[in-house]
Every structure is written in C-alpha cells, then in structure tokens.
Amino acid sequence: MPTIENTYSLYINRKETRVTVSPDMPILWLLRDVIGLTGTKFGCGMAQCGACTIHLDGEAVRSCVTSVSRAVGKEIITIEGLSPEGDHPLQHAWAEVNVPQCGYCQAGQLMSAAVLLRENPEPTDQDIDDAMSGNICRCGTYLRIRKAIHLAAAIQKSRAKQS
Amino acid sequence: MISLNHKKRLPGSPHRSKRYYYVISSIVAFLALINMSAFKSESGSAGLSELLKPHFSKQDSMISKRAFLQVYKVLMSPRCMNCHPSGDIPLQGDDSHFHLQGVKRGHDGTGLYALKCGNCHQSHNLPGLHMPPGNPKWHLPPANMKMVFQGRTPHQLALQLLDKKRNGGRSIKALVDHITSDTLVLSGWTPADGLSKPPLTHKAFVNAFNEWIKHGAISPDPENK
Numbered sequence: 001m002p003t004i005e006n007t008y009s010l011y012i013n014r015k016e017t018r019v020t021v022s023p024d025m026p027i028l029w030l031l032r033d034v035i036g037l038t039g040t041k042f043g044c045g046m047a048q049c050g051a052c053t054i055h056l057d058g059e060a061v062r063s064c065v066t067s068v069s070r071a072v073g074k075e076i077i078t079i080e081g082l083s084p085e086g087d088h089p090l091q092h093a094w095a096e097v098n099v100p101q102c103g104y105c106q107a108g109q110l111m112s113a114a115v116l117l118r119e120n121p122e123p124t125d126q127d128i129d130d131a132m133s134g135n136i137c138r139c140g141t142y143l144r145i146r147k148a149i150h151l152a153a154a155i156q157k158s159r160a161k162q163s
Numbered sequence: 164m165i166s167l168n169h170k171k172r173l174p175g176s177p178h179r180s181k182r183y184y185y186v187i188s189s190i191v192a193f194l195a196l197i198n199m200s201a202f203k204s205e206s207g208s209a210g211l212s213e214l215l216k217p218h219f220s221k222q223d224s225m226i227s228k229r230a231f232l233q234v235y236k237v238l239m240s241p242r243c244m245n246c247h248p249s250g251d252i253p254l255q256g257d258d259s260h261f262h263l264q265g266v267k268r269g270h271d272g273t274g275l276y277a278l279k280c281g282n283c284h285q286s287h288n289l290p291g292l293h294m295p296p297g298n299p300k301w302h303l304p305p306a307n308m309k310m311v312f313q314g315r316t317p318h319q320l321a322l323q324l325l326d327k328k329r330n331g332g333r334s335i336k337a338l339v340d341h342i343t344s345d346t347l348v349l350s351g352w353t354p355a356d357g358l359s360k361p362p363l364t365h366k367a368f369v370n371a372f373n374e375w376i377k378h379g380a381i382s383p384d385p386e387n388k
C-alpha cells in the first residue's frame with residue numbers, strides 16, 4: 001500500500017519549514033532524518049524513556065510517538081532551539097555541574113527540565129522528582145541533574161532581578 | 164410474640180384488637196421515617212428519593228441492586244479503575260500497577276510539568292504492545308474531585324455515584340449521558356493492544372446502569388463486598 005504524503009508548513013525552532021511527509025510520521029523521524037536536527041535522540045520508540053523529548057507548543061512531548069499531523073499549526077522547539085544563543089539557565093547549569101556522562105539522554109532531560117522551570121521557577125526536590133522521573137538515564141546522573149536544576153533556578157532568578 | 168390483647172383467646176386465633184393494629188402501624192411508620200432520614204443523610208442534602216423521583220417508575224430493590232453489581236464489575240475493571248485510583252498516581256495494565264515514569268494526577272488531572280498525560284497519550288491508540296493508549300481527553304479526575312473507584316465496595320461506589328459532591332457535580336441524566344456517550348468512557352471498550360476489555364459489552368453496561376436507576380438506584384447492602 002503506497003504511503004500518502006502531504007506537504008506541511010511547520011514552525012520548528014522559530015523558523016517556518018516546509019516538508020512533504022506522511023502525516024503519521026513521528027516528529028522524531030522528521031527532525032532527524034528529514035530536517036537533519038539530530039540533537040533529539042531515539043531511545044525506546046514507545047514513550048517510555050524520555051530521550052526524544054521536545055516542546056510542542058511548550059509541552060514536553062515524546063517525539064517518537066507524536067505524529068507530524070499533530071504539530072500542524074503548533075510550534076516545535078528542539079534542543080537546538082531551546083535558547084537561540086545557547087544561554088538558557090539550564091545550559092549554563094548543566095555545564096557548570098558537568099551533568100552528562102555519556103550524554104545520550106541529556107537533550108531530553110534538558111527539555112523536560114525547561115518545562116519545570118517555566119512552570120515552577122523555584123522547584124523543590126519533590127517538584128524535580130515529579131517533573132523528571134519520566135526521563136531515564138542509564139549512567140545515573142540523577143543527582144547531578146537535580147543539583148543543576150536548582151542552580152538553573154538560581155541563575156534564572158538572578159537574571160530576572162537584573163533585568 | 165408479644166401479646167397485645169389482654170383478653171383470653173385460643174392459641175393461633177386470628178383475632179386482633181384495634182390497639183394491636185394501631186401499635187403495629189405506628190412501628191411501621193416510625194421505621195419508614197428512620198429509613199428515609201438515613202437515605203437523606205447518605206446521599207447528601209438533596210435526598211435520594213427527591214433526586215430520583217423523575218427517573219424511576221417502580222422501585223424494586225432486588226433488581227436495582229443486582230443491576231448495580233453488574234455496573235460495579237465494569238467500573239472496577241482496569242479499563243475504568245486505572246484512571247480512578249485511590250492515590251494520586253494513575254494505574255496501568257491489566258494488573259493495575261502504578262503508572263511508570265512516576266506520573267502524578269496534578270491539580271486538574273492532566274499531570275504535572277513534563278509529565279502531562281497528553282505528552283505521551285495521543286488522540287488514538289498507538290499500535291503495538293506497551294504503546295500508549297489514546298484519547299483526545301486522556302486525564303484523571305481533578306485533585307478536588309478525585310472520584311475514586313479503587314477500593315470502594317459496591318455500596319460505597321453506588322452512593323458516591325449518586326452524590327453530586329463526589330460524582331463531578333453530575334445529575335442522574337448527566338451520569339447516564341457520561342457512561343453512554345463520553346468518548347473517554349467508550350475508549351475502555353477499544354483498549355490498546357494487549358489490554359483486556361471490561362467484563363460486559365458497553366451496551367450491557369449501559370442497560371445495567373439504566374436498570375439500576377429505573378428501579379430506584381438502590382445501593383447494594385454494605386456487607387456486599
């Protein structure tokens with residue numbers, strides 16, 4: 001059975017991008033194989049691990065199970081677009097605390113953490129657990145992730161005071 | 164038996180004095196009053212009898228209770244109960260284990276932060292074992308109206324369903340509409356791959372629910388587990 005392809009105009013990392021793909025193609029495939037944004041990683045392919053987390057209209061969706069058709073008229077942000085200048089408080093904190101070990105899951109970790117910090121600028125340890133427990137890290141960097149999120153919250157707060 | 168007639172009569176005589184009938188009817192009236200007030204206190208301020216007046220034609224407690232036990236089987240099946248947990252963590256699978264990924268209810272029932280229901284659950288089931296089931300409205304009841312099924316006895320669940328303060332503010336008609344046509348309820352009968360359906364067909368479930376209501380919405384006895 002032939003695959004029916006449609007042309008979509010999608011907003012990815014603040015740019016309009018036209019693609020011709022099957023409507024049920026997972027966004028992860030689109031990003032990596034069609035557009036070439038390989039920062040978002042394939043982990044389990046069944047929404048279990050969080051490695052493929054991106055933002056769809058600000059929500060931390062699992063791109064391995066979310067189809068392209070769901071993104072029509074919405075904004076996709078990937079790890080490459082988290083901060084146009086690469087200076088998101090989380091990125092600073094991640095580097096400062098030296099969070100990654102192998103690094104494979106870290107794009108997904110950062111995208112989930114970004115939603116937490118936006119909705120809760122001063123998260124407690126419990127809030128961090130509630131937000132991040134769906135992102136699995138085989139290297140076990142969880143303690144450094146927690147530390148970095150607290151640091152990012154402090155950076156965000158201090159920037160808000162300065163502006 | 165206590166004799167209310169001081170006059171001598173033969174044992175087994177059917178004769179009863181006027182006083183006998185007066186006392187018996189007073190006792191019956193008194194018991195009926197107690198029953199009605201208990202009914203009222205259990206069902207909230209409106210009173211069950213008032214609430215149900217327009218909805219049932221003939222009160223038959225046996226039929227009503229039996230019908231609710233069928234309804235109960237469905238409500239306690241994983242497809243219904245998994246999203247009506249006693250705690251704030253949704254349940255998963257036919258064994259109703261805690262949802263993986265540490266998902267929590269959140270204030271409005273749609274999850275918390277990066278773990279909102281719609282982040283993984285799509286508008287439809289995804290094919291394959293252990294893939295997320297889907298519905299456009301996938302969520303739990305909100306934190307201020309948890310509508311818990313897990314752990315409820317038939318008696319408790321029947322009373323809860325009829326209590327607007329614990330059933331999402333639904334009238335009887337709204338309850339019937341909810342179980343008849345809400346797509347989230349209906350999705351229980353089109354489970355994702357590898358998951359079981361509720362023990363009755365949806366049609367049989369709706370029929371049993373209507374039977375329960377029509378015959379008085381009587382809750383099964385408290386000792387009925």
